Amino acid sequence: DAKTTQPNSMESNEEEPVHLPCNHSTISGTDYIHWYRQLPSQGPEYVIHGLTSNVNNRMASLAIAEDRKSSTLILHRATLRDAAVYYCILRVLPVMNYGGSQGNLIFGKGTKLSVKP
Amino acid sequence: DVKVTQSSRYLVKRTGEKVFLECVQDMDHENMFWYRQDPGLGLRLIYFSYDVKMKEKGDIPEGYSVSREKKERFSLILESASTNQTSMYLCASSSPPTGTGDRYGYTFGSGTRLTVV
Numbered sequence: 001d002a003k004t005t006q007p008n009s010m011e012s013n014e015e016e017p018v019h020l021p022c023n024h025s026t027i028s029g030t031d032y033i034h035w036y037r038q039l040p041s042q043g044p045e046y047v048i049h050g051l052t053s054n055v056n057n058r059m060a061s062l063a064i065a066e067d068r069k070s071s072t073l074i075l076h077r078a079t080l081r082d083a084a085v086y087y088c089i090l091r092v093l094p095v096m097n098y099g100g101s102q103g104n105l106i107f108g109k110g111t112k113l114s115v116k117p
Numbered sequence: 118d119v120k121v122t123q124s125s126r127y128l129v130k131r132t133g134e135k136v137f138l139e140c141v142q143d144m145d146h147e148n149m150f151w152y153r154q155d156p157g158l159g160l161r162l163i164y165f166s167y168d169v170k171m172k173e174k175g176d177i178p179e180g181y182s183v184s185r186e187k188k189e190r191f192s193l194i195l196e197s198a199s200t201n202q203t204s205m206y207l208c209a210s211s212s213p214p215t216g217t218g219d220r221y222g223y224t225f226g227s228g229t230r231l232t233v234v
Contacts, residue, residue, distance in 0.1 A: 104162060
């Protein structure tokens, strides 16, 4: 499985933008880049995902490098509620009809984001 | 609001008991997953299912079994609970990626914190 590398922890100030980096130098052409976050005492929550182009949604933006070997999750204005562990994961797109373990999410250690008031 | 519901938030069981953890999703998702989460080890995949009555082993299936008799329900069974199965258990569901793209993320439940004494 293709691996991702994230910093163990980051700090941000409230109401400032946050850029969470992820390196995935062994990504293949069919791997989608997924981001999830896990707030304390809750299950992970889907944030955003993309393949090649930058993506925006109500929660965040995803900037994907042109060579796809890295990506950055952008929270435009951090709030105290954004303090969480953020996971960057590669999801394999199966070539054939789906079956078996292709496409399963494999979680790494993630980045623990702290937000200071 | 779409949901994955886990039957219990907290559970305490005795060593040797047979334990059932239930998970129900209301999104008509084909795929369902059971993870466990432990400090320092992150989320690890126990079992998953991509169709009714279909199941496949994840990374750590030993000591566990699963049942998927209906599309919306995926049960994790601890045949004979042991103290090393004390953990947070997370259920998730998703539609599978296909050859034409990956449109969906995973939806997780809130987790069941199981303590085996």
